[in-house]
Amino acid sequence: MKQAIGQSAPRIFTALLLAALAAPALMAQRTETMDAVVVPQNRITMRDLGWPPVDVIPEDENGITSLVVAPGGSIYGGTTGFQAHLFVLKPAGALVRPLGKIPGAQSIHHALVAPEDGMIYFGTSLWNRGRLDQRGKDIPGAYKGFPGGHLYRFDPAEEEKSRILTHWADPARDCPGLTDLGIPVAGDGVHALVGKGDELYGVSFPGGVFFVFDIAKRAVSFRQAICGDPIAENPYRSVPRDLVIDPDGNVWGTGDYGKFFRYDPAAKKIAQLDIALPCLPGREFMNVVDSFALAADGKIYGGGSDGYVFCLDPKSASVRNLGKPLWQKRIRGLAAGSDGNVYGVGGEEMGIARLFVYRTASKEFEVLGLIEANHPPYFNWLANEFDAMVTGRDGTIYIGENSRRAHLFIFCPWQ
Amino acid sequence: MKRRKILHGTAAGALGLFVLAASLAGQTRMCRVESRALPEPEKWDSMFTALYAASDGRVYIGLDFHGAGANVAVYDPKTDSMRLLGDMQELAGEKNLGREPQSKVHTQICEGRDGKIYFATHLSAWYNFAKISEPEGLPGGHWVVYDPKTDHLTDLGLGLPRNGIITMTIDPGRERLYGLTYPMGHLIYYDIRSRVTVDMGVVQNWASVSRVLTTDDRGRVYGFYNDGRIWRYDPEKDRVFNLLTQMPLRTPGVPIFRSFYETEHGMMGVARSGDGRKWYGLETESSYLFEYDPYQGDEGKTTLLTQLAPDRYVGKRNVPYAMLAFCKDPEDVFYHAANTQLGEEPQGIYWGQGYGSAMVIYDLKTGRREDRGVIVAENNRLVMTPTAAACAPDGTVYFMAFVNEQGAGPQQSESVADLVLEKKGGAAQRGRDYNLRLCIYKPRSSRRTG
Numbered sequence: 071m072k073q074a075i076g077q078s079a080p081r082i083f084t085a086l087l088l089a090a091l092a093a094p095a096l097m098a099q100r101t102e103t104m105d106a107v108v109v110p111q112n113r114i115t116m117r118d119l120g121w122p123p124v125d126v127i128p129e130d131e132n133g134i135t136s137l138v139v140a141p142g143g144s145i146y147g148g149t150t151g152f153q154a155h156l157f158v159l160k161p162a163g164a165l166v167r168p169l170g171k172i173p174g175a176q177s178i179h180h181a182l183v184a185p186e187d188g189m190i191y192f193g194t195s196l197w198n199r200g201r202l203d204q205r206g207k208d209i210p211g212a213y214k215g216f217p218g219g220h221l222y223r224f225d226p227a228e229e230e231k232s233r234i235l236t237h238w239a240d241p242a243r244d245c246p247g248l249t250d251l252g253i254p255v256a257g258d259g260v261h262a263l264v265g266k267g268d269e270l271y272g273v274s275f276p277g278g279v280f281f282v283f284d285i286a287k288r289a290v291s292f293r294q295a296i297c298g299d300p301i302a303e304n305p306y307r308s309v310p311r312d313l314v315i316d317p318d319g320n321v322w323g324t325g326d327y328g329k330f331f332r333y334d335p336a337a338k339k340i341a342q343l344d345i346a347l348p349c350l351p352g353r354e355f356m357n358v359v360d361s362f363a364l365a366a367d368g369k370i371y372g373g374g375s376d377g378y379v380f381c382l383d384p385k386s387a388s389v390r391n392l393g394k395p396l397w398q399k400r401i402r403g404l405a406a407g408s409d410g411n412v413y414g415v416g417g418e419e420m421g422i423a424r425l426f427v428y429r430t431a432s433k434e435f436e437v438l439g440l441i442e443a444n445h446p447p448y449f450n451w452l453a454n455e456f457d458a459m460v461t462g463r464d465g466t467i468y469i470g471e472n473s474r475r476a477h478l479f480i481f482c483p484w485q
Numbered sequence: 486m487k488r489r490k491i492l493h494g495t496a497a498g499a500l501g502l503f504v505l506a507a508s509l510a511g512q513t514r515m516c517r518v519e520s521r522a523l524p525e526p527e528k529w530d531s532m533f534t535a536l537y538a539a540s541d542g543r544v545y546i547g548l549d550f551h552g553a554g555a556n557v558a559v560y561d562p563k564t565d566s567m568r569l570l571g572d573m574q575e576l577a578g579e580k581n582l583g584r585e586p587q588s589k590v591h592t593q594i595c596e597g598r599d600g601k602i603y604f605a606t607h608l609s610a611w612y613n614f615a616k617i618s619e620p621e622g623l624p625g626g627h628w629v630v631y632d633p634k635t636d637h638l639t640d641l642g643l644g645l646p647r648n649g650i651i652t653m654t655i656d657p658g659r660e661r662l663y664g665l666t667y668p669m670g671h672l673i674y675y676d677i678r679s680r681v682t683v684d685m686g687v688v689q690n691w692a693s694v695s696r697v698l699t700t701d702d703r704g705r706v707y708g709f710y711n712d713g714r715i716w717r718y719d720p721e722k723d724r725v726f727n728l729l730t731q732m733p734l735r736t737p738g739v740p741i742f743r744s745f746y747e748t749e750h751g752m753m754g755v756a757r758s759g760d761g762r763k764w765y766g767l768e769t770e771s772s773y774l775f776e777y778d779p780y781q782g783d784e785g786k787t788t789l790l791t792q793l794a795p796d797r798y799v800g801k802r803n804v805p806y807a808m809l810a811f812c813k814d815p816e817d818v819f820y821h822a823a824n825t826q827l828g829e830e831p832q833g834i835y836w837g838q839g840y841g842s843a844m845v846i847y848d849l850k851t852g853r854r855e856d857r858g859v860i861v862a863e864n865n866r867l868v869m870t871p872t873a874a875a876c877a878p879d880g881t882v883y884f885m886a887f888v889n890e891q892g893a894g895p896q897q898s899e900s901v902a903d904l905v906l907e908k909k910g911g912a913a914q915r916g917r918d919y920n921l922r923l924c925i926y927k928p929r930s931s932r933r934t935g
Contacts, residue, residue: 100692100746107613123714129727130686152724202645203681397619420646420669420684421618440614447737450748451690454669474686474725475710 100450108442108452109425113484116443116451116477119149119157120168120241127155127168127241134470134478136192137458138182140226145460145468146190147478148178150197156190156224156245159478161462166478169229170245172222180312180361180458181263183270190224191251191285193272195259206305210276218253219260221270221283225249254281254290264313264321269335271313271321278307280323280333280340294340297325301355308355314362314370316384328357328374330382330389345382347374348391361404361459363412371412371428373401379414379428379435395426395435403459405467407483413467415441415456423456425469425481441469441479451477514858516844518868520888520922523548523558524569529921532885534652534696534809535604536873537594541633544875544883545602546923547590551609555590557631560923562881567923570631571638573606577627578640585610585623592653592664593697597677602631603662607649617668618647626650628662628675628682644682645673654698654706659720663698663706670694672708672718672725685725688716693749696809701779702761709751712737713768715777715785732766733773733789740770742837743806754811754874756819767793767811767821771804774819774847793821795843796856805837810871810884817849818928822860822871822884841867842886844926860924862888868924882926887919 105111119134120126127149136148145159147166154175159166172178175194183191196216200209228247233239254260258274265271270283273296282292297308310323321333328347333340349357358375365371370382371392377399381390396416402423403415410430417423425438442452456479458470469479523529528550535547535557544560554574560567573587574580588609595603608623616622626649628641644650648666650673655662660677668691675682688708689695695708706718710727713734718725734750744750752766763778772794779785793811798804810822826832826839833839844857860868867889874884 099743100748104613107615123711123729130724201681202684417618420648422614422669446746446748448748450692450746452692454687474688475727 100444100446104442104444107440108444109439109481111442111444114441114443114479114481115445116449116453116471116479117159117164117166118477119147119155119166121165121238125168125238125241127157128153129475131155132476133457133472133474134476135177135179135457135472136182137460137468137470138184138190139460139462140184140190141186141188143463144226145462145478146182146184147458147470148182148192149476150177150179150472151474152176152197154178154194155241156192158226159468161464161466167239168241169224169239170241170243172248173244175220177259179259179261181260181272183263183265185265185267188226190226191221191263191265191270192224193221193254193260193263193270194219195261195275198259198275204305210306213257213259213276216257216259218256218258219274220253221251221260221263221272223249223251223285251283251285251288254283255279255293261309262311262313262323264315266315266319271315271333271335273310273313273323275309276306278309278325280331282333282335282338292338296323296331296340296342301326304356308358310359312359312362312372314364314372316364316370317368318384320384322362322370322382322384324357324359327354328359330387332384332387343387345387345389347372347376348378348380348389349374349376360401361414363404363406365406365412365430366410371404371406373404373414373416375400377401377416379404379412392428392433393435395428395437396424398424402472403456403469405459405461407461407467408465409483409485411483413459413461413481413483415459415469417455419455422452422454427483443477443479453477453479514856515865516857516860516926518860518862519925520862520866520868521560521565521567521925523921523923524567526920526922529556531589531872532921533589533591533872535590535592535594536875536883536885537596537602538875538877538881538883539596539602539633540600540878542877542879543633544877544923545594545604545631546873546885547592547594547604548921549589549591549609551588552586553588554586555588555606557590557594557604558923560883562877573627573629576629576638576640577606579624582624584621585616587623587627589649591649591651591696595653595655595662596657597655597660598657600633602633603653603655604629604631605644605650605653605662605664607651607667611668614668622647623649626664626666628664641675641677641680642682644675645669645671645684651694652696652698654700656700656704656706656720659704661704661720663700663718665689665694665698665708667691667694672706685718688725690749693747693751695751697752697755697766699755699757699764699766700761701757701764705779707755707764707777709749711749713750715787717779717784728784730777730784730787732768732777732787733771733775734768735771739802741803742832743835744770753807753809754821756811756813758817759815765790765813765819767807769807772798772807772821772823772845774821790849790852791847791854793819793823793845793847793854795823795825795845797825803832803837805832805839806835808836808842808871810874810886812874812876812882812884814876814880814882814928815878816880819847819849820874820876820882820926820928821845822868822874822886822924824870825859827859827867836870838870840869842869842871846928860886862922862924866890869919871924880928882928884924884926885921886924888922888924889919891918
């Protein structure tokens with residue numbers, strides 16, 4: 071018996087050792103080994119959109135597809151799903167406050183603007199959710215009979231007056247403080263919106279019409295198509311997913327083949343340029359900008375559908391390909407950090423997103439990990455897809471998850 | 486080598502008998518079952534959930550093979566024989582892809598009104614998301630149908646790209662299969678008539694994706710989210726609703742073992758009432774058996790029935806993680822083949838398992854709960870880590886577990902990884918202490934022995 075135990079002990083030990091090494095790979099549960107592949111948990115957390123379990127923006131209505139920082143520092147967000155909602159987070163506070171539903175709207179997609187007048191402007195659209203087997207072909211069809219997405223002005227002060235003081239936020243109510251500014255492009259949704267001074271600049275989907283909206287006059291003052299018919303087998307036109315305003319007030323976006331256009335508000339003219347988003351050669355016909363971020367030095371950083379990150383110098387109208395931080399395509403969020411670096415989130419539809427940083431001084435990418443907020447036993451959530459990202463006034467970065475059960479992630483960068 | 490193996494086997498057997506006798510001295514009940522070896526028994530390193538006793542009496546078993554193709558075995562009780570249906574990797578036509586294979590059949594196996602048998606495939610490789618959403622990863626799990634009349638397997642196509650299909654249920658009336666995907670936790674459904682898969686989006690976090698789904702008599706589909714709350718997919722509205730209804734459970738932070746890391750809590754086993762108007766769940770962390778009645782109130786109501794854990798764990802903190810070996814017979818008796826310690830051996834860190842398993846039952850008609858004792862197979866061989874159960878129309882309870890081939894233990898597995906590793910690298914080097922077997926329990930002829 072003693073000899074047998076002696077013989078079996080090393081074998082059992084070996085089996086146990088191998089099991090310990092392989093166990094994390096095989097157990098497929100959230101254990102401490104996951105800490106090595108996610109953003110460090112002392113740097114990231116998340117918030118529900120409301121006060122769970124009741125007063126939250128409902129599932130299937132809370133995908134975050136727009137974020138903006140208001141002049142006072144509050145973070146406003148817009149959602150997409152069966153019903154679009156507006157929400158706000160005051161950074162010094164802990165809770166995200168749902169502000170209400172936007173009547174008749176399914177989506178606020180990259181279309182929140184917060185100018186100095188203290189108002190919030192936004193544009194609406196349809197959900198643009200298609201069937202798996204249709205590969206996007208069914209999405210333009212949803213716009214048949216659609217009157218068009220609206221532009222709205224939201225007055226935060228009016229909303230605050232409307233609150234029932236003894237009750238927490240009611241996500242089911244229509245958002246108070248809204249003024250309907252009309253439909254900028256008939257039959258199309260507002261796909262991206264930026265603004266400066268008294269003007270809002272947007273692009274519509276699926277038509278791909280660039281428009282200028284004069285806030286004071288409450289009228290569209292300029293419209294022009296910036297892309298043509300769908301190219302090759304693309305299910306819809308090459309409509310840019312974002313726009314950006316450079317320090318001189320020019321508005322930038324992309325059109326067919328990912329080529330840049332620039333709108334000059336003084337001349338009221340669009341220039342179609344010969345520079346384009348980086349992509350794999352041969353894939354230009356699918357090339358669309360995903361996200362822009364304006365850095366403090368006036369350079370414009372952006373991410374494209376092929377997953378490349380670039381730097382656009384608006385003064386010289388030149389593009390520098392910085393590379394591709396991830397295997398996956400798409401750069402669905404980008405934010406210029408207060409530390410001079412550029413933070414981004416990449417990942418495809420039905421993929422797994424990862425956070426990365428482009429360190430501008432050393433000109434290198436660093437992949438920071440999967441985006442998860444782990445606070446056992448209360449919550450552990452790994453977010454798969456994102457579609458919005460902004461940098462707050464104090465350098466904190468907010469990342470909006472886009473899924474059926476979405477959360478607002480809060481990330482504190484480090485050097 | 487041969488002599489060492491014999492010595493090892495004999496010593497293990499002798500030591501095991503000594504340990505078993507000692508531990509059973511304080512616990513006199515034994516629940517005797519028969520067991521049947523699987524075809525190619527050395528090959529299958531695990532199985533979970535995928536066990537079904539069909540209306541014609543045959544029993545279908547999903548078998549996993551980490552790193553290679555899964556399979557489904559069919560046991561025919563009339564002939565007392567078992568055979569394999571086919572390699573899932575071959576069926577999917579993906580052997581030349583150089584990607585993660587269809588290594589598991591992990592879903593509940595379902596039967597259509599025409600007697601066809603449905604299931605789906607799943608991934609095995611994991612590695613902290615290293616291959617998910619990358620070119621080497623699983624292309625996606627496949628929906629599969631087997632027609633017993635023609636003995637033909639058909640691949641119905643891929644469900645959701647990059648995801649395995651970890652569980653499944655069926656709405657025979659609407660001819661739909663509903664699945665949960667892993668790791669992204671989406672609810673998807675496959676319309677059998679139109680052959681289209683629809684993605685309803687994320688319902689759960691990856692670390693807690695439910696291993697079971699169920700439906701009610703209206704074809705509404707149920708799962709769980711957050712702290713034991715129930716979500717419901719309503720096909721009339723084509724939308725998933727996160728209900729506030731909550732199943733009975735202990736406060737998160739109290740359950741230990743695997744539950745400690747999970748932040749969405751729910752059920753590990755489900756069974757429907759005969760008319761489909763209610764369903765029953767086995768809550769994962771505490772082995773609470775509860776009833777859900779969707780017709781009470783707008784969102785339905787749950788009622789705690791009992792704690793379906795072995796006697797020694799009732800009311801205690803160290804309840805082992807509930808196993809998937811849960812089923813109900815036609816007379817509304819529930820069966821749970823649960824992990825248990827035999828004596829005071831340390832519990833495994835993963836499931837809280839010990840050296841054995843125990844059969845615990847609950848009779849809905851009388852409200853009586855009974856721990857029927859340590860499960861043993863032929864020659865008092867210990868039965869460990871049960872991972873699926875199904876009840877046949879004749880009341881026979883079938884379940885899958887690891888049966889100790891060397892005798893009565895004490896080869897406790899540290900974790901499921903340990904069980905899987907047993908299958909790698911050659912049986913001759915490590916010995917074959919336990920293999921997956923089909924266990925057969927006939928409740929009316931098996932009673933407590935003391």
